[in-house]
Every structure is written in structure tokens, then in C-alpha cells.
Amino acid sequence: MSHFYTDVDHFALLPAIILALFGCAIFLFDALLEARTRRWQLCLVLPGLAITGWQLWKQGQVGPFTAFHGALTIDPFSLFFNWLFLLTAALVALISYRYLEIENEHQGEYYGLVLMAQAGAYFLATGTELITLFIGLETMSLSFYVLVGFLREKRRSNEAALKYLLLGAFSSGILAYGFSILYGIAGTTYLSDIAVAVAARPAFDPLTLIAILTIATGVLFKISAAPFHMWAPDTYEGAPTAVTAFLAVGSKIASLALLLRLFLGPLASAREAWEPLMVLAAVASLTVGNLAAITQTSAKRLLAYSSIAHAGYLLLGLIAGNSTGLQGIAIYTGAYVFMTIGAFLVLIAVHGDEIEDLNGFARRHPAYAIPMVVFLLSLAGLPPTAGFLGKYYIFLALIESGRYTLALVGAVYVAVSLFYYFRLVRSMFLLPTSLTVPPVPTSLGLRIALGATGFVTLGAGLYPEPFLQLAARSLLK
Amino acid sequence: MNLDVFFFYAFTSLALGGGLLAITRRSAVHAAIALMVSLLGVAGLYLLLQAEFLFVSQIIVYIGGILLLFLFVIMLVNLDAGKGLRQFHKNWPLGAAVTALAGIALAVLLSRAQLPPPQQMPATGNVELVADTLFQDYLVPFEVASLLLLVAVVGSVLLARKRA
Amino acid sequence: MPWLSSLLALPLLGVVVLLFIPGSARGLIRWWANGVLLAGLALALPLWQHFDRAVIGYQFVERVPWIPSLGAQYLLGLDGISLLLVLLTALLGPLASLASWNAIEDRTKEFYAMLLLLQAGMIGLFLALDLLLFFVFFEVVLVPMYFLIGIWGAERRLYAAIKFFLYTLAGSVILLLGIIGLYWLGTQQLAHPTFELPELLKLKLPLDAQRWLFWAFFAGFAIKVPMVPFHTWLPDAHTEAPTAGSVLLAGVLLKMGTYGLIRFSLPLFPEAAREAAPLLAILSIVAILYGALISLVQTDWKRLVAYSSVSHMGFCTLGIAALNANGLAGSVLQQINHGISTSLLFLLVGFAYERRHSRQIADYGGLAVVMPRFAFVFAVAVFSSAGLPLLNGFIGEFVILQGAFTANRTWAAFAVLGIVLGAAYLLWLYQRTMLGDLRHEANRGLADLSPREWATVLPLIALALAIGLYPQPYFAVLERPVLELVGRLAR
Amino acid sequence: MISTMHYVAVSLAMLLIGTVGLLTRRNIVIILMSIELILNAVNINLVAFSKHHGNAAGQVFAIFVIAVAVAEAAVGLGILLALFRNRETVQVDEIDLLKW
Incomplete structure (x- = not known):
């Protein structure tokens, strides 16, 4: 191996290489498949992910290390994300x-792009160098x-x-501007x-300050925090529901990883400058998200605002700034993955975007409706679900650091959020079935995902110790 | 007056003037031409900054590639059909006001900014220097960029192609 | 044998088995659910025998680590206060279920599943000695109750269900912040994180912190009781809920608030509690009088009973505000009494509603002519609720008044006025529904109490008489914990 | 003499022009052009700082930014074509970027 591509470098890059390889294989393989046999692409996707997971596991066996002169850092943070x-x-x-088959758009490129997005996200969690982060972000965003x-x-x-795309590219541009200022500084x-x-x-x-302002703008756009959230509801609503789930989870937590890397890394020493901004953004997000969600008639938009x-x-x-806060972010994101995907997958099963489409769903499909209650309780943050733990840690962190008002604001919005989440429950359980009942696109995959998300959302709430340990x-180093 | 200063202001006025024209034109074709002027101005600035490689890239990639793509699409979808319609959002003053506020804030900050002391460029040629840096320090982004372009190709083909 | 855990697990086990019974087998579902709840009662009753009245502290304690990272434990235990409430819950569960035998035709399986879940949540809440565990049960109870009201309730059930949920939740998130704050202070002082109540009782909290935490806890519990400015969810929820829901809501769920105040707020923050007691008392008196006056003008039978709950729970909180042994012991006993008498009232209203499908008082009148046994039981319920001597309500209110009188004579005077008003609206209700001539032809053919209905009301009547005639055993159970609490408050 | 800060000022002006265009125009192709302006603003900064610090990292970053610009333009125009196929205009009122 030459001196500029060592074994260590290779080891650090391998998960992304595997993802890219499988992605390319899917692009090529797709030409061989008919529309009905496209689901065989899963035979490439899942093994690809499994091998990636194996590599991640191997990375986890060694201690933290850097590769490519520090462009990539493999540490618990990167592995977690x-x-x-x-x-x-x-x-x-x-x-x-199944969703794509019903929509008659079952193209193999879909899975390839999912893997490519994940490859991009890999560099957001692993990268510790501006260009790598930027290109990783763009690869992911473009796929999205x-x-x-x-x-x-x-x-x-x-x-x-x-x-x-327009707002995403704009925010990337602003972010890149902030990066250029950081480069100017250092x-x-x-x-x-x-x-x-x-x-x-x-x-x-x-x-x-310029760097903080522009970078914060860019990253807050990406995690869809107010006041830079205006793309989220329309995009979530218009996107295919499965993609909405991916967007709400994958894109958001990858951008969160970027945000944490930057604001807890190079910008950590300027905390007093960015903290007020983050407080503003957090309170605005809570307010806009929760209040606007109340008036929605589309379930997808409701979840977008939530x-x-x-x-x-x-x-x-992040604002709490202590180790409990970081732990809270970790638990919250972990819970968020499962409860959000769970909620969206039930929407896929409902096969309708409007809240009305859920009417009487519990009678027709209790096996989907009951887990949905668990997901919604978890999203609201009620025990005994995973979402409660996330909120618990966030509140604990805020109280530990003496930010009582923020804790109170956050707590009050839990009650507000329950109101709109339970509009979905109301539709499913308390209202009679609407006249037009669309078919339910159940599939083995959907059922497996439902079982997994439901099990984790409830299981982590009832017996959280293993999850808390993880x-x-x-996130703590 | 120093020649450098003259060129700086000349290229700056091209870049900014072209930019302003590009965002105010009714016709998309005119806007594209104005954008070309602006990009040429930026390329000139690169030359002044002794970034010859970027100067060439800017001309080939931007003016040769991206702008052509724009013009191609404009022709293909007959964008100028919308010339008679309203050109700005109803709430354009809001957008302008937000930008103005942000601009004033950034400008004030910038006017007080202190850069670290300048350094001398190494004596090697620009292209060589860029190549060295790219392939030694920035190998990862270089490899990831191939992914980025792959996604772009697959994505744009997928979206633009007619249904089979 | 892990006695308390079995008590908690039995209804949950019942739910799991219930899931495997096909929904069409209604009879089997009913038998199973009622059987499970009855078995729970059978399991709970021997606690009364085995409970050692001389012991200070908690008995039958079970401790398993639950979330070691947080220091939360699965910690169950009983003292005299919780013993009474657990027994009340164990009794009211099967009665509520039995009363719904014919009333629930739609989605029977789901109904009983919710009832069993609710039972587990209520029992767990009274057993939990770990604050986090307590909070989990506090929240868990909301979901089945939401469905009970929302699916099987009356016309305005959708509104009532979400209103109930939101009000309680709004209080409980603030309670959660209080718990977290206490936990944080505890972690600093005890050097290890814990939610264990006996451990947290060792804390020396500065007055300032006590105040904040007291009011945070208060927000959660006061909405649950409900105390007066927060009571508006109660009439809607009680009125719209199905009979079983009303019985458990009034009989058990309201006690979660008062229980929380006695179990947590007072001992944890004694100085803040002393400061807050006058305000607490004033709110209680307002609740007593306001609830009674509103009851006087109700035309809806069930709504009247609901508002009477506001008034009666006012007595319970007044006893707490007295902060002395009589007040506290009377408060706990009155909680039990209210559980008995109000459940009885709701059951009877439910029976009448099943026959006539009307809750308007004006639609009844002279029922004593066609349903003499019903009228007799209703008389017992009304007398018990109004606090007539020889029945349970009298004992509770009397002891509370003693406590209140010791603390502040003016409070007691106003509370007595509340008793008078209570007697007035209850007796007037009795007169309008049971006495006089049969004004409506539709009422002529009404059947009297069936054996199943007798089975649901008899235990309550027996208990009302038993407590009224010979209350000593209950006070004996309460003596240790109440004295312990008074000791803490006096320090 | 022209200092680095002069270039940074030009860059800021360009950034603002791009932002105004993006937030006020309705023609999507022109909005895409505004994004190109923003990316060029970034590049001016990067190249100026590159000279200032005497290393080529900024210029390398600029090359990547150009690559990103190409990719975004390609995908953006691809989406535009797909949209155009479903409706015959690109003056899209529904795509109101400021709506929330």
C-alpha cells in the first residue's frame, strides 16, 4: 500500500465502499429485472447492509482512530450514527x-439511491474535515x-x-459559505x-460569528428546525410515503450528526455565541411544529410538523450542553428512528395521506392500529415507551444545567403534541369507517418492519437498561 | 492606478452586475447570458488570485457545461412562454427584507473581521500544487465526489426519461 | 410468593389470554374478564389479614432493579394508606366489570381488555414506591380510560375523552419535571441516583427548592383530584363515560391525586406543605361549596353525581390541608367512602340508564313505586354520600371536620355548610327521581334489580354499613402511617 | 492595494444577490441560477482565502463546490423536466418557497 492509502484508511472507508458497490450493483442488475421481479433487489440491499454492519462491528472492536490524516474519524459517535x-x-x-409496486413506480434505482444516501450519510457521521463533510452531505441530499x-x-x-432541491441547494450553499469562512479563519x-x-x-x-450564523442556518435547514423548516411540510407531503419516512429519519439524524460534529467540535469554544441562536431555534421549532400540527388535515403533514x-x-x-444532554440526544434519536418509521409505515398500510383515511382503521386492521397507538404515545413522549426516555433525559439535562424555563416549555408542548397525535388515534379507534376503503398494501417486509419498530418502541420503554447503556x-467519550 | 486594482474592479463589476441582471431579467435566456457574464467575471477574479486551474475549470465546466445545460432546458421546455406572467412572488418584499437584514448584519460583522496573518504561496506551479493537495490531503472527498456524480447521473436520467 | 407482583400481573395476564379469545365469543370474554378481576379480589383480600398493623414503614416489599443507569427500581410495597386503596381498587374492578355485563354489546373484547389494563395500572400506582414507576402507572392509566370514554361513552364522548386526557397530561408533565428536579437534588445529596421514596425522604431540601417542587407535584395531583380551578374536565368525563368508566374514574382515579398528595407532596416537602396548607384549604372549601351549589341546579342525573364528586373530593383535600392526624386519617377514609358511595350512585344511574336510556332527572320520578328495591339501594347510596350517621360517609366527614376544626375553625364552619348543601341536593335528587307519582308512562314497566345487579351493589352496601357502624379497624390500619406523616410535618 | 477582505466583500455581495434571487423570483430556472451565484460566492471566498493562507486547500474545496454545482444543476433540471411533463409551465405558484 502506498503511503497515502494505508490499511487503516481502507478500514475506515470500507463501509462506504461496500454501500457504493452494492448500490452500483443494483443500478446494473436492474436492467435484468421485470417489474414483477424487482423485489428481488432486496436480495442485494439486505446483504449489502449486513456486510456493512459487519464492517461497522469490526470497526467497533478497535478503539477510536483517525484515517486519511484526520479526514475520517471512527469513534463511538460515528459508529452510533x-x-x-x-x-x-x-x-x-x-x-x-409493496408501496412502490402499488404506485407503479417500482424501479431498482430506488434501492441504489437509498444505499447511496446512506453512503453519503456515512461521511457525515465519520468525516472530520470540511470538504468530506460537504461532499458527503451533498451525496446524501442529492439522493434524497x-x-x-x-x-x-x-x-x-x-x-x-x-x-x-431548491431550498436544499440553497441551504447547502449557505453552509458552504460558512465552511469557507472557517477555512478563512484557520x-x-x-x-x-x-x-x-x-x-x-x-x-x-x-x-x-459569521461562520456560526451561516453554518447554523445551513444545518438548521437540514434538520428542519424553525425558522428554516418551510420546505418540510410540502416535501414530506409530496414525497412517496416510504421516502418521507426515510427523509424524516435518515436525513434528519445525519444532519444532526453534522450539527453535533461542528458545534461540539470546532465551534465548541464559541458556545456563548451560538447558544442563544440555538435556544431561539429550539423554542421556535417547538412552537411552530406543535401549533401548526394541530390544524393539519393530512396525516403526513401532521407528522412533518411534529x-x-x-x-x-x-x-x-444540545443547548443543555452536559453529558446528560448528549446522552439524551442519543436516546432520543434512537427512539426517533423506530417510532417515526413505525408511524409512517402504518400510514403506508392505511394507503392514504389524510387523517380521514384513518377513520375506522382499528376495526379493519387492529394489528396495525394498536402498534400505531404505541408509536404515537412514544412520539408524544409518554411512558412506557422509548420516546419517554428521550424526553426524560432531555428534561433532566435542562434541569441539571439550570434551564428550568426551557424544560417547562418543552414539557408543556408534550401535552400539546398529544392533542394532535391523538387525533390520529381518534380517527382510527373512535370514528366510523369512511365509505371508500382503499386496499391495504401489506407485505412481509411491512410486517417485519412493524414488528421490529413496535418491539423496540415498547420494549425500550418497558426495559430500557440495555438501550441506555448503548x-x-x-456519544460520551 | 495599479493595474491589479483596475482589473479587480472590472471583474467585480462584471461578476456582480451580471449577477444582478441575471436575477432581474424577464427572459430566462437573457438571464442565462447575464449569468455567463457574471461567471466570466468570477473567473477573472480567480486569475487575479493566481488560481489558474480554477480559472480554466470555471470556464470549461461552468460556461461550457452548466450554462449549456441551462440553455438546453430553457429551449426544450420553452421557458420564455412564461414571460408575460408575474415574475416575482407575491411576498417578495419579505424575501428581500430578510436578505437585506442578513446582509447588513453580515456586512457589519465583516467590516470588523480580522484575518490571521497572510502566508506566502509555495513556488510550485498552481496546477501541480492543486493536484498534490487534492490527491494527498483530499483523497476521501475525491472518491466520494465520484459517488456524488454517479447519483447525479442516475438521478437526472431517471427523472427526465419518459416512462417505458 | 411475590404477592404484590401477582396482584399486578394477574390483570395483565388476563389481557394476554383475552387477546387469544376470538372477539365473537362474547360470553367467554365476559366470563373470563370477570373471573380474572374476581380472582384479583380474592388475591387481594388476604392482605387485610396478613397486614401487620404495628409495623412502621412498608410491608410485602418487592425490589428488583429496573433501570440501574437511572437508579429506578421495580419497588412495590404497602402501608396502611395504600392497603385501603388497593383493596378498594380490587373490589371496584370486578364490580364495574360485572355492571357492564349487558351494557357493552359493541367491541366487547376491547372493552374488557381496557378494563383489565386499567385495573393493572391502578393497582400498580398504589403499590409503587419508586417515583418513576409511580409516574409510569400515573400515565399508563390514562390510555385505557381514554378509550373507555371515547369508544363506549355517550354522545359527546370524543370531546370528553380528549379533554380528560389533555387536562391530566398537562398536569402530569409538570409533575414529571418535579420528579426530575427532585431526582436531581437527590442525586447530588445522596451521591447515587434513586427514585426510591424512603431514600428521597432522607433529603434535606432547602425551602426554596421545596416550594418549586411542591407546586410542580401539586399541578399533577390537583388536576387529577380535581381541585377547583382544574375541575372542568371532570363533569364531562364522568357524564360521558360508560358506567364502568364512571365507577372507576370516580372510585379510583380521582384518588390518585389525593393519594399522591399524601404519599409524596406532604412528606417530601413538609415545610412547603405547611406554607401551602391555607391555600389548599381555601381551594378545598371552594370546591366543597361550589360543587354542592352546582349540583343543586343540575338537571342531568349523572352530571349531578359528577359534580357531587367535586364537592366530596373537596373534603378529602380539606383533610389533607389540616395537616393533622385526624384530618389525614379522615381524608384517607373519606377517599374510601367516596369510592363506595359514588360508585354506588354511578352504578345505579347506570342501571336506570340501561332501562330508560335517559339521564334527565325530569324523565324519572316515582321510581319507588315500580322499583322498590332499586329505590332502597339508592336511598342507602344517597344517605351514605350525604354523610348520614351510621353510614360510612358520616365517619369520614366527621373526622375530617375534627381535623379541620383543630387547624382552623373558620374552615370547619364552611365545610359544615357544605355538608348541609350536600344533604340538600342529594335528598332533592332522591325526591325527584324516586318519590312521588309515576309521571311517565315509559317508567311503568321498568324491572327491578336483577340478581346480577344485586351482586354488584350488595358488597358496597355491606361495606358502607360496616365502615359506618364500626370504623375502628380502618383507623387502626391508618394509624401508623398517619402518625409518621404528622411527625414529619411537625418537624 | 487589493486585500483579501476585498474579495470577501465581493463574495458577500454575490451571496446576497443569489439569496434575493432565490427568495423573490418565481421562474425556477432563474432560481437555479441564483443557487449558482451563491456557490460562486463561496468559491470566491475559498480562492481568496487559499491565496491568503498560502495553501491550495481552498482551491481544492472550490473544485468540489463546482462539482456539486454541476450535480445539483443536473438533478434540478431533471426534476424540472419531469415536472414540465406533468404541467406545461415552470412559473409555479405552488412552489412558494417562503410558505410555511
Whole structure:
């Protein structure tokens, strides 16, 4: 091996290589398949993810290390997020195929793009260098733009993709502008060196402030936090439901990883400058997300606004700034993956986007409706579910750090959120069936995903110890 | 007046003037031409900054590639059919106001900014220097960029192709 | 034998088995659910024998680590206060279920599943000695009750169900913040994280922290009781709920608030409690009088009983506000009494509703002519609720008044006025529904109590008489924990 | 003499022009052009800082930004074509970027 591509480098890059290889294989293999046999693509997707997981596991066996002169860092942080991406991608693949068949858009490229998005996300969790992070982010975002527009015949899907692309590209541009300022400050793009340079500058240094403002704008866009959330509802609504789930989970937590890497890394020393901004964004997200969700008539839009509120809770964990807060973010994101995908997969089973479409669903399909109650309780943050633990840790972190008002705001919005989440329960259980009952696209994949998400959401709530241990080991160094 | 200063202002006015024209034109074709002017101005700035490789890339990739793509699409979908319609959002003052506020804030900050002391560029040629940096320090993004372009190709073909 | 866990697990086991019974086998479902609840009662009753009245602290304690990272445990235990409430729950569960035998035709399986879940949640709540576990049960109870009201309730059930849920939840999230705050202070002082009540009782909290935490806990419990400014969810929920829901809501769920105040708020934050007691008392008196006055003008039978709950729970909180042995012991006993008498009232209203499908008082009148046995039982219920001597209500209210009188004579005077008003609206209700001539032809053919209905009301009547005639055993059970609590409050 | 800060100022101006275009125009192709302007603003910064710090990292970053610009334009125009196929205009009122 030459000196600029060592074994260590290879080891650090391997999961992404595997994902890319399987992605390419899927693109090629697709030409051989008929529409009806396309679900065989899962035979490439799932093994690809499994091998990636095997590599991640091997990475986890060694201690933290860096590769490519520090461009990549394999540490508990990266592993935690990569495992979540892996689970997300697997669940999304499982819930997608029947949905796409019904929508008559079952193309192999779909799975390839899912893997490519995950490969991009890999660099968001692992990268510790600005260009790597930027290119990783763009690879992921680009895959998402295409996935959102995947229902090419549907205008809603086109428009959603276009809106997402325009605002996504804009936010990437602003983010890149912030990166360029960081480079201007430090003369290097490696985060560890930038951290030193930023720490050496005085408090409230103008250049650092510009970098913080622009980077915060860019990243808050990506995690759909207010006031940069305006793309989310339309995009979530127009995208194919399986992609909406992927977007709400994969894209959000990958961008969260980027946000944490930047604000707890190079920008950590400027906390007093960015903390007020984050407080504003968090409170705005909670307010906008929760209040706007109340008035929605579309279940997808409702969940979109609720995901804005979840971004607010995650930011609260960052604001608290102690180890409990980080642990809270880890637990919250972990729970978020399962409960959100679970909720969207039930929407896929309902085969309708409007809240009305859920009417009487519990009578027809209790096996989907009952887990949905668990997901919604978890999203609201009630015990005994995984979502409760996330909120518990976030509140604990805020109280530990003396931010009582923020804790109170967060707690009050739990009650507000229950109101709109339970509008879905009301539709499913308390209202009579609507006249037009669409077919339910159940499939083995959907059932497996339902079982897995339901089991984790409830199981982690009833016996959380293993999950807390995992989370404690992941974000704390 | 120093020649450098003259060129700086000349290229700057091209870049910014072209940009302003590009976002205000009614006709998309005119906008594209204005954008070309702007990008040429930016390329000139690269030259002033002794980034020859980027100067060439800017001209080939942007003006040769991206702009052509724009024009191609404009012709294909007959964008100028919409010329008679309203060109700005109903709530454009909001967008403009937000931008103005952000601009003022950033400008004020920028006017107080202190850069670290400047360094001298190594004496090696620009292309060589860029190549060295790219392939030694930035191998990862280089490899990931291939993924990025692959996604772009697959995605744009997928979206643009007619249903079989 | 892990006695308390079995008590908790039995209804859950019942739910699991129930899931495998086909929904069409209604008879089997009914028998099974009622059997499970009855078995739960049979399991709970011997606790009364085995409970050692001389022991200070908790008995039958079971401790299993649950979330070691947080220091939360699966910690169950009983003292005299919780013993009485557990027994009340164990009794009311099967009665509520039995009363619904014919009333629930639609989605029977789901109904009984919810009832069993609710039973597990209620029992767990009174057994939990770990604050986090307590909070989990506090929230868990909401979901089945939401469905009970929302699916099997009356016309405005959708509104009532979500209103009930939201009000309680709004209080409980603030309670959660209080629990977290206490936990955080505890972690600092005890050097290890814990939610264990006996451990947390060792804390020395500064007055300032006590105040904040007291009011946070208060928010959660006061909405649940409900105390007066927060009571507006109660009439809707009680009125719209099916009979079983009303019985358990009034009989058990309301006690969660008062139980929480006695179990947590007072001993954990004694100084803040002393400060807050006058306000608590004033709110209680307002509740007593306001609830009684509103009851006077009700035209809806069930709504009247619901508002009478506001008034009666006011007595329970007044006893708590007295902060002395009589007040507290009377408060606990009155909670039991209210559970008995109000459940009885709701059961009877339910029986009448099943026959006539009307809750309007004006639609009845002279029922004593066609349903003499019903009228007799209703008389017992009304007398018990109004606090007539020789029945249970009298004992509870009397002891509370003693406590209140010791604490502040004015409070007692106003509370007495409440008793008078209570007698007035209850007796007037009796007169309008049972006495006089049969005004409506539709009422002429009404059948009297069936054996199943007798079975549901007899235990309650017997208990009302037993407590009224010979209350000593209950006070004996309460003596230790109440004195212990008074000791803490006096310190 | 022209300092690095001059270039940074030009870059900021360009960024603002792009942002205004993006937030006020309805023609989607012109919005895409605004994004190109923003990315060019980034590049001016990067190249200027690259000279300032005497290393080529900024120029390398700029190359990647150009690659990203190409990719975004390609996908954006692809989506535009798909949309155009379903409706015959690109003056899209529904794509109101400021709506929330």
C-alpha cells in the first residue's frame, strides 16, 4: 500500500465502499429485472447492509482512530450514527417495495439511491474535515432529491422534489459559505485544527460569528428546525410515503450528526455565541411544529410538523450542553428512528395521506392500529415507551444545567403534541369507517418492519437498561 | 492606478452586475447570458488570485457545461412562454427584507473581521500544487465526489426519461 | 410468593389470554374478564389479614432493579394508606366489570381488555414506591380510560375523552419535571441516583427548592383530584363515560391525586406543605361549596353525581390541608367512602340508564313505586354520600371536620355548610327521581334489580354499613402511617 | 492595494444577490441560477482565502463546490423536466418557497 492509502484508511472507508458497490450493483442488475421481479433487489440491499454492519462491528472492536490524516474519524459517535443509518435504510427498504409496486413506480434505482444516501450519510457521521463533510452531505441530499421526486407521474411528487432541491441547494450553499469562512479563519479544513484556531480567537469574534450564523442556518435547514423548516411540510407531503419516512429519519439524524460534529467540535469554544441562536431555534421549532400540527388535515403533514418539533427537542439536548444532554440526544434519536418509521409505515398500510383515511382503521386492521397507538404515545413522549426516555433525559439535562424555563416549555408542548397525535388515534379507534376503503398494501417486509419498530418502541420503554447503556457508550467519550 | 486594482474592479463589476441582471431579467435566456457574464467575471477574479486551474475549470465546466445545460432546458421546455406572467412572488418584499437584514448584519460583522496573518504561496506551479493537495490531503472527498456524480447521473436520467 | 407482583400481573395476564379469545365469543370474554378481576379480589383480600398493623414503614416489599443507569427500581410495597386503596381498587374492578355485563354489546373484547389494563395500572400506582414507576402507572392509566370514554361513552364522548386526557397530561408533565428536579437534588445529596421514596425522604431540601417542587407535584395531583380551578374536565368525563368508566374514574382515579398528595407532596416537602396548607384549604372549601351549589341546579342525573364528586373530593383535600392526624386519617377514609358511595350512585344511574336510556332527572320520578328495591339501594347510596350517621360517609366527614376544626375553625364552619348543601341536593335528587307519582308512562314497566345487579351493589352496601357502624379497624390500619406523616410535618 | 477582505466583500455581495434571487423570483430556472451565484460566492471566498493562507486547500474545496454545482444543476433540471411533463409551465405558484 502506498503511503497515502494505508490499511487503516481502507478500514475506515470500507463501509462506504461496500454501500457504493452494492448500490452500483443494483443500478446494473436492474436492467435484468421485470417489474414483477424487482423485489428481488432486496436480495442485494439486505446483504449489502449486513456486510456493512459487519464492517461497522469490526470497526467497533478497535478503539477510536483517525484515517486519511484526520479526514475520517471512527469513534463511538460515528459508529452510533452509522448503526442508526443502517437500521433506517434496512427498515425503509422493507417498507418500500409493496408501496412502490402499488404506485407503479417500482424501479431498482430506488434501492441504489437509498444505499447511496446512506453512503453519503456515512461521511457525515465519520468525516472530520470540511470538504468530506460537504461532499458527503451533498451525496446524501442529492439522493434524497431524486427519491422525493421518485413518483415521476405525480405532480405533487415533482413539486415536492423541486422545492426540496431548491431550498436544499440553497441551504447547502449557505453552509458552504460558512465552511469557507472557517477555512478563512484557520487556513485548513481539518476540524481539529479549526478547533484550535477558533479557540484562539477572542469571544464574539466577528468572523467566527459569521461562520456560526451561516453554518447554523445551513444545518438548521437540514434538520428542519424553525425558522428554516418551510420546505418540510410540502416535501414530506409530496414525497412517496416510504421516502418521507426515510427523509424524516435518515436525513434528519445525519444532519444532526453534522450539527453535533461542528458545534461540539470546532465551534465548541464559541458556545456563548451560538447558544442563544440555538435556544431561539429550539423554542421556535417547538412552537411552530406543535401549533401548526394541530390544524393539519393530512396525516403526513401532521407528522412533518411534529418532526419539526422533534428537531426542537433535539436542539434542547444540545443547548443543555452536559453529558446528560448528549446522552439524551442519543436516546432520543434512537427512539426517533423506530417510532417515526413505525408511524409512517402504518400510514403506508392505511394507503392514504389524510387523517380521514384513518377513520375506522382499528376495526379493519387492529394489528396495525394498536402498534400505531404505541408509536404515537412514544412520539408524544409518554411512558412506557422509548420516546419517554428521550424526553426524560432531555428534561433532566435542562434541569441539571439550570434551564428550568426551557424544560417547562418543552414539557408543556408534550401535552400539546398529544392533542394532535391523538387525533390520529381518534380517527382510527373512535370514528366510523369512511365509505371508500382503499386496499391495504401489506407485505412481509411491512410486517417485519412493524414488528421490529413496535418491539423496540415498547420494549425500550418497558426495559430500557440495555438501550441506555448503548446510548451512554455512544456519544460520551 | 495599479493595474491589479483596475482589473479587480472590472471583474467585480462584471461578476456582480451580471449577477444582478441575471436575477432581474424577464427572459430566462437573457438571464442565462447575464449569468455567463457574471461567471466570466468570477473567473477573472480567480486569475487575479493566481488560481489558474480554477480559472480554466470555471470556464470549461461552468460556461461550457452548466450554462449549456441551462440553455438546453430553457429551449426544450420553452421557458420564455412564461414571460408575460408575474415574475416575482407575491411576498417578495419579505424575501428581500430578510436578505437585506442578513446582509447588513453580515456586512457589519465583516467590516470588523480580522484575518490571521497572510502566508506566502509555495513556488510550485498552481496546477501541480492543486493536484498534490487534492490527491494527498483530499483523497476521501475525491472518491466520494465520484459517488456524488454517479447519483447525479442516475438521478437526472431517471427523472427526465419518459416512462417505458 | 411475590404477592404484590401477582396482584399486578394477574390483570395483565388476563389481557394476554383475552387477546387469544376470538372477539365473537362474547360470553367467554365476559366470563373470563370477570373471573380474572374476581380472582384479583380474592388475591387481594388476604392482605387485610396478613397486614401487620404495628409495623412502621412498608410491608410485602418487592425490589428488583429496573433501570440501574437511572437508579429506578421495580419497588412495590404497602402501608396502611395504600392497603385501603388497593383493596378498594380490587373490589371496584370486578364490580364495574360485572355492571357492564349487558351494557357493552359493541367491541366487547376491547372493552374488557381496557378494563383489565386499567385495573393493572391502578393497582400498580398504589403499590409503587419508586417515583418513576409511580409516574409510569400515573400515565399508563390514562390510555385505557381514554378509550373507555371515547369508544363506549355517550354522545359527546370524543370531546370528553380528549379533554380528560389533555387536562391530566398537562398536569402530569409538570409533575414529571418535579420528579426530575427532585431526582436531581437527590442525586447530588445522596451521591447515587434513586427514585426510591424512603431514600428521597432522607433529603434535606432547602425551602426554596421545596416550594418549586411542591407546586410542580401539586399541578399533577390537583388536576387529577380535581381541585377547583382544574375541575372542568371532570363533569364531562364522568357524564360521558360508560358506567364502568364512571365507577372507576370516580372510585379510583380521582384518588390518585389525593393519594399522591399524601404519599409524596406532604412528606417530601413538609415545610412547603405547611406554607401551602391555607391555600389548599381555601381551594378545598371552594370546591366543597361550589360543587354542592352546582349540583343543586343540575338537571342531568349523572352530571349531578359528577359534580357531587367535586364537592366530596373537596373534603378529602380539606383533610389533607389540616395537616393533622385526624384530618389525614379522615381524608384517607373519606377517599374510601367516596369510592363506595359514588360508585354506588354511578352504578345505579347506570342501571336506570340501561332501562330508560335517559339521564334527565325530569324523565324519572316515582321510581319507588315500580322499583322498590332499586329505590332502597339508592336511598342507602344517597344517605351514605350525604354523610348520614351510621353510614360510612358520616365517619369520614366527621373526622375530617375534627381535623379541620383543630387547624382552623373558620374552615370547619364552611365545610359544615357544605355538608348541609350536600344533604340538600342529594335528598332533592332522591325526591325527584324516586318519590312521588309515576309521571311517565315509559317508567311503568321498568324491572327491578336483577340478581346480577344485586351482586354488584350488595358488597358496597355491606361495606358502607360496616365502615359506618364500626370504623375502628380502618383507623387502626391508618394509624401508623398517619402518625409518621404528622411527625414529619411537625418537624 | 487589493486585500483579501476585498474579495470577501465581493463574495458577500454575490451571496446576497443569489439569496434575493432565490427568495423573490418565481421562474425556477432563474432560481437555479441564483443557487449558482451563491456557490460562486463561496468559491470566491475559498480562492481568496487559499491565496491568503498560502495553501491550495481552498482551491481544492472550490473544485468540489463546482462539482456539486454541476450535480445539483443536473438533478434540478431533471426534476424540472419531469415536472414540465406533468404541467406545461415552470412559473409555479405552488412552489412558494417562503410558505410555511
